[in-house]
Amino acid sequence: MQNRILLVEDEVHLQHAIKLNLELEGHQVQISGTGTDAIKIFREQKFDLVILDIMLPEMDGLMVCENIRMYDQQIPVLFLSAKNTPADRINGLKKGADDYLTKPFELEELILRINKLIERSKQIKSSNENKVPKLFKFGNNWINFENHEAQGIGGKFELTKKELMLMKLLIENKNQVVSREHILKVVWDYTVIPNTRTIDNFILALRKYFEEDPKMPEFIQSARGIGYKFTSPELKEA
Amino acid sequence: MDRARIIFIVLSIYIIAAFGWWTYAHYRNNKTIYLQQKDVLEMRCYKATFDIHGAIDQQLFDDTLGMKTFFDPNYPDLEVIFLDSFLPMDNFMVRPKLASYQELEDTYHRKLWMYITEGAVMMLLLLWGMIVIYRSFRKELFLKKMQNNFLLSITHELKTPLTAMKLYLETLLKRQVSQEQLKTIAENSLNEAHRLQDQVEKLLLSAQLDSNKYTIENQSINFSELLQEIITNFKKQNPNEQWIQSTIQDQVFIKGDPTALEMIINNLITNAIKYGGQNSTIEISLQIKGNQAVFSVGDQGPGIHEEDKKMLFNKFFRIGDENTRKTKGTGLGLFIVKHLVELHNGKISVRNNQPKGTIFDIKLQSDAE
Numbered sequence: 054m055q056n057r058i059l060l061v062e063d064e065v066h067l068q069h070a071i072k073l074n075l076e077l078e079g080h081q082v083q084i085s086g087t088g089t090d091a092i093k094i095f096r097e098q099k100f101d102l103v104i105l106d107i108m109l110p111e112m113d114g115l116m117v118c119e120n121i122r123m124y125d126q127q128i129p130v131l132f133l134s135a136k137n138t139p140a141d142r143i144n145g146l147k148k149g150a151d152d153y154l155t156k157p158f159e160l161e162e163l164i165l166r167i168n169k170l171i172e173r174s175k176q177i178k179s180s181n182e183n184k185v186p187k188l189f190k191f192g193n194n195w196i197n198f199e200n201h202e203a204q205g206i207g208g209k210f211e212l213t214k215k216e217l218m219l220m221k222l223l224i225e226n227k228n229q230v231v232s233r234e235h236i237l238k239v240v241w242d243y244t245v246i247p248n249t250r251t252i253d254n255f256i257l258a259l260r261k262y263f264e265e266d267p268k269m270p271e272f273i274q275s276a277r278g279i280g281y282k283f284t285s286p287e288l289k290e291a
Numbered sequence: 292m293d294r295a296r297i298i299f300i301v302l303s304i305y306i307i308a309a310f311g312w313w314t315y316a317h318y319r320n321n322k323t324i325y326l327q328q329k330d331v332l333e334m335r336c337y338k339a340t341f342d343i344h345g346a347i348d349q350q351l352f353d354d355t356l357g358m359k360t361f362f363d364p365n366y367p368d369l370e371v372i373f374l375d376s377f378l379p380m381d382n383f384m385v386r387p388k389l390a391s392y393q394e395l396e397d398t399y400h401r402k403l404w405m406y407i408t409e410g411a412v413m414m415l416l417l418l419w420g421m422i423v424i425y426r427s428f429r430k431e432l433f434l435k436k437m438q439n440n441f442l443l444s445i446t447h448e449l450k451t452p453l454t455a456m457k458l459y460l461e462t463l464l465k466r467q468v469s470q471e472q473l474k475t476i477a478e479n480s481l482n483e484a485h486r487l488q489d490q491v492e493k494l495l496l497s498a499q500l501d502s503n504k505y506t507i508e509n510q511s512i513n514f515s516e517l518l519q520e521i522i523t524n525f526k527k528q529n530p531n532e533q534w535i536q537s538t539i540q541d542q543v544f545i546k547g548d549p550t551a552l553e554m555i556i557n558n559l560i561t562n563a564i565k566y567g568g569q570n571s572t573i574e575i576s577l578q579i580k581g582n583q584a585v586f587s588v589g590d591q592g593p594g595i596h597e598e599d600k601k602m603l604f605n606k607f608f609r610i611g612d613e614n615t616r617k618t619k620g621t622g623l624g625l626f627i628v629k630h631l632v633e634l635h636n637g638k639i640s641v642r643n644n645q646p647k648g649t650i651f652d653i654k655l656q657s658d659a660e
Binding site for chain 2: 064066067069070071073074077088107108109110111112113115135136137156157158159160161
């Protein structure tokens with residue numbers, strides 16, 4: 054599968070040169086020229102990596118990075134900036150970036166770093182996936198992630214694929230809020246995020262399965278305006 | 292930065308208060324001295340009375356004349372008054388002379404005035420000194436900020452074209468590109484090379500101007516023709532993006548340096564395009580007013596704040612924060628323009644355009660044929 058990269062850079066020729074090279078490496082590149090536009094695009098689409106310039110019109114790259122981190126802790130962010138003092142680099146890394154490359158840079162180095170970052174984040178993702186046990190118990194419920202079977206309030210039943218993925222995602226990030234954008238990106242595999250109530254319907258269904266009182270959910274809680282989180286007071290792992 | 296300011300203000304207040312207290316203490320001392328001297332003078336009257344009674348007992352003199360010859364040289368600041376013409380030696384009184392009082396009082400007032408005027412002068416000097424220090428302190432901060440901004444912008448302006456060129460060259464080495472891509476890459480690289488050249492030249496020129504090493508030629512130039520040429524060039528470069536409206540009076544001649552003049556015109560028009568915003572009109576005019584050639588460039592951009600107008604022609608000055616800059620630049624353009632205009636003995640000024648935007652006016656001595 055092609056990796057999707059968000060390139061935030063306001064210099065037209067640099068945009069062109071970087072995009073050309075990344076595309077020749079087999080990546081798909083989306084370009085954004087301003088900080089505010091970058092945030093908008095990031096929230097609407099699914100990416101595997103973000104390349105950020107620091108000196109940008111409207112909003113600087115550091116703020117963009119902080120903003121991205123509010124919605125997605127995992128995605129690798131690489132700063133590509135002309136600012137090259139140690140203080141600049143430290144600041145960039147502190148704001149949540151994974152790597153910092155100064156201009157002018159070596160093409161080879163940029164490509165290697167990008168590939169490594171993407172590869173590493175994919176490894177982390179898959180190892181996270183393995184963290185959830187095959188049979189996961191919470192309260193009086195359990196879910197078997199292998200054969201889609203589950204035990205809920207109304208007894209045994211079978212979860213659909215999407216329901217299973219959604220539960221898995223929430224449980225992987227237990228006690229953390231998972232944003233709606235992130236859910237749509239992972240579970241529905243959207244590259245372009247639609248304005249949809251799909252998630253809400255799925256959450257309603259899941260609450261009906263597992264919650265004693267779906268109006269006062271114990272496990273699947275809402276974080277108003279952001280997304281959902283899974284909490285369980287006594288997390289038993291089978 | 293703010294801590295330094297607070298320390299400065301606290302120190303200033305302390306110095307002024309200390310100085311004020313000092314002046315006040317002097318004023319008080321002066322008054323005390325005056326009152327004490329008055330007391331001393333009056334006590335000397337008792338002493339003199341006592342002395343004279345002693346002298347009378349010892350019969351050092353026996354009439355008022357003798358007493359006066361004894362008294363006057365010994366007590367020059369006092370006088371003796373005989374109260375009884377029949378028994379003058381038994382009924383007299385000693386008192387300070389009016390002039391003695393007068394002298395004390397005069398000294399008191401003189402000193403008082405001295406302290407007041409000296410205090411006031413010193414206080415004014417102190418305030419003036421503080422203002423000077425504060426101003427240079429603020430200037431220092433400002434320069435530091437500008438230096439910082441300059442460093443950021445120059446970093447960006449020099450490194451960006453370099454990065455793009457390098458990246459393009461590496462691409463050519465590493466990849467197989469189509470003929471069409473090759474053309475784009477070469478064109479873009481050349482573009483960036485021009486940009487870099489431009490920046491380097493600007494930097495060198497401003498350094499030359501700074502050290503007064505730049506000299507201009509002094510030849511007769513047809514300003515109208517030169518301006519028309521440059522405008523035609525600009526219109527060719529941006530065929531449909533921007534509207535350039537020009538009203539140029541024919542046959543305007545000035546004495547000057549064609550290269551420098553071209554730089555001035557180019558800089559102002561580039562600025563107008565850069566800051567005017569999309570689809571805005573640029574108005575260029577050239578006309579003779581009296582014995583002066585007046586050249587104006589107006590844009591319809593966001594305009595410039597009054598406080599920024601003062602700093603506009605300073606080296607490295609750029610409005611706003613370098614990190615979130617919409618327009619690129621180093622803050623050298625207007626600095627160069629101003630210096631070049633001044634080398635022509637001309638004047639540059641900036642005013643607001645109506646309804647919005649900015650107009651730059653340049654006045655140069657016209658060279659009447």
